[in-house]
Amino acid sequence: MNDLWTTCSTAIAQLLSGDPQLWGIVGVSFSVSASALLIALLPALSTGFMLAYFRFPGRWAAISVLNSLLAVPTVVVGLVLYMLLSRAGPLGDLNLLFTRPAMIIGQILLCFPLLVAMSLSAFQAADHRVLETAKTLGANPWQAFVTLLFEVRFALLAAVVTAFGRIIAEVGSAMMVGGNILHHTRNITTAIALETGKGEFVQGVALGIVLLVLALTLNVSLGWMQSHSRVLRHGT
Amino acid sequence: MKHLQLLLMRSVLVTVLIFVSGIALADSIRLATTTSTYNSGLLDYLLNYYAQVSDTEVQVISVGTGKALRMGENGDVDLVMTHAPSAEARFVDQGFGIEAHRVMYNDFVLVGPKEDAANVSGAQTVTDGLSLIAASNKRFISRGDDSGTHKKELQLWQHLGALPNFDGYLESGRGMGHSLQMASEMGAYAMTDRGTWLALKDKLELTLVLEGDPRLLNPYQVMLVNPKRHSHANINSAREFAQWLVSSAGQEAIGNFRINGEVLFVPSAK
Numbered sequence: 001m002n003d004l005w006t007t008c009s010t011a012i013a014q015l016l017s018g019d020p021q022l023w024g025i026v027g028v029s030f031s032v033s034a035s036a037l038l039i040a041l042l043p044a045l046s047t048g049f050m051l052a053y054f055r056f057p058g059r060w061a062a063i064s065v066l067n068s069l070l071a072v073p074t075v076v077v078g079l080v081l082y083m084l085l086s087r088a089g090p091l092g093d094l095n096l097l098f099t100r101p102a103m104i105i106g107q108i109l110l111c112f113p114l115l116v117a118m119s120l121s122a123f124q125a126a127d128h129r130v131l132e133t134a135k136t137l138g139a140n141p142w143q144a145f146v147t148l149l150f151e152v153r154f155a156l157l158a159a160v161v162t163a164f165g166r167i168i169a170e171v172g173s174a175m176m177v178g179g180n181i182l183h184h185t186r187n188i189t190t191a192i193a194l195e196t197g198k199g200e201f202v203q204g205v206a207l208g209i210v211l212l213v214l215a216l217t218l219n220v221s222l223g224w225m226q227s228h229s230r231v232l233r234h235g236t
Numbered sequence: 237m238k239h240l241q242l243l244l245m246r247s248v249l250v251t252v253l254i255f256v257s258g259i260a261l262a263d264s265i266r267l268a269t270t271t272s273t274y275n276s277g278l279l280d281y282l283l284n285y286y287a288q289v290s291d292t293e294v295q296v297i298s299v300g301t302g303k304a305l306r307m308g309e310n311g312d313v314d315l316v317m318t319h320a321p322s323a324e325a326r327f328v329d330q331g332f333g334i335e336a337h338r339v340m341y342n343d344f345v346l347v348g349p350k351e352d353a354a355n356v357s358g359a360q361t362v363t364d365g366l367s368l369i370a371a372s373n374k375r376f377i378s379r380g381d382d383s384g385t386h387k388k389e390l391q392l393w394q395h396l397g398a399l400p401n402f403d404g405y406l407e408s409g410r411g412m413g414h415s416l417q418m419a420s421e422m423g424a425y426a427m428t429d430r431g432t433w434l435a436l437k438d439k440l441e442l443t444l445v446l447e448g449d450p451r452l453l454n455p456y457q458v459m460l461v462n463p464k465r466h467s468h469a470n471i472n473s474a475r476e477f478a479q480w481l482v483s484s485a486g487q488e489a490i491g492n493f494r495i496n497g498e499v500l501f502v503p504s505a506k
Contacts, residue, residue: 098266
């Protein structure tokens with residue numbers, strides 16, 4: 001067994017050498033998670049907005065269901081999706097099992113409730129006067145929505161960063177509906193699971209480092225943007 | 237703000253492009269196979285050869301034999317290569333698979349901690365070895381995942397009369413590589429195919445304690461999914477690949493695959 005230090009330094013060397021297979025795997029993770037996030041974003045934000053600003057029967061039920069969906073394990077999402085997409089399942093004809101679109105669907109299901117819940121609390125925390133002022137100034141509902149989006153942009157950005165973190169780090173659904181096929185559906189997390197199974201800890205550590213650096217970059221830039229905006233506001 | 241918008245739009249565009257380019261237009265087939273053939277590196281090695289003679293891309297999904305057969309049954313893959321003769325016979329008999337061919341074999345071995353406290357290395361047969369482990373209540377890591385290795389292991393325990401129920405018997409529920417690493421960390425015994433053992437043994441605190449019992453033979457078969465059940469299956473390309481595996485070129489490639497100079501699989505197509 002290699003000691004921890006040699007494993008880590010070999011891993012960093014492998015990353016820096018631009019190993020195409022390694023970076024290809026990183027590319028799969030990014031394209032899948034970014035696609036899922038982009039597709040889920042607008043519907044989720046609108047849902048969060050509607051739940052925050054409209055009163056309708058069943059609203060609390062909807063919010064409770066969304067909050068419980070936050071706790072659903074990724075493998076359960078993967079299993080349900082697997083049974084739906086399998087040839088023997090109701091959506092088998094779509095031929096989606098073991099493809100990237102299947103992974104994207106799984107990750108949409110995983111990040112949607114999170115985006116709704118976080119944007120809901122962001123909208124609820126926003127000053128109601130913003131919306132009323134916008135309306136008095138003659139804004140239509142869409143313009144009012146956009147104004148509000150801008151007002152709570154940092155809370156929403158935090159929601160996006162958190163959601164991206166959840167889906168790029170999940171392994172359960174990606175492994176089940178993706179199948180861990182090299183060059184196609186092997187992403188960072190499923191590759192780590194496979195490589196450790198082969199006793200190849202170096203590649204696992206290298207991919208883990210990519211995930212860590214990514215999380216750090218996203219959160220540091222989010223923090224920087226938030227503090228930067230506060231400085232600007234106080235300055236004027 | 238303008239800059240940010242531009243950046244955002246660009247990243248959206250790039251993402252979409254990466255995504256679209258990932259959808260392969262070339263001919264491809266899906267092979268569900270066992271973790272033992274994949275984790276040992278054999279499949280990657282064979283596919284490198286196959287890429288020289290064919291444009292068909294072989295997408296490999298490596299799972300336990302039970303799950304691989306299930307994928308074939310549901311038509312989620314085009315062909316399977318597994319190692320559980322009785323389950324494979326059922327698979328063909330029930331009309332889920334066609335054109336079963338012997339491809340190769342290796343054998344199972346028992347491995348265990350270097351001190352071999354149960355003294356398995358002194359046993360004559362594999363069943364004697366297993367009963368020594370059970371009698372001394374030493375730890376034994378079973379795959380517990382309905383894989384070919386797991387099925388084989390249960391068969392051998394059945395020879396002793398009953399399924400194991402001693403305290404040291406633990407089910408990992410994971411692939412061969414993970415299970416061997418668990419055995420290594422816990423100082424436990426395990427049954428493994430020789431291929432995975434040879435590929436991993438340098439990284440393990442384990443030693444080979446028993447081999448050579450004829451009951452430990454581990455034959456691999458390739459089968460196509462039944463196109464009568466699954467008309468969508470890419471059966472022609474799947475057949476081409478299966479035929480290549482049992483052809484003299486494929487068999488030679490299998491026989492030449494070595495790790496640290498040791499042969500892992502013996503070609504056995506007729």
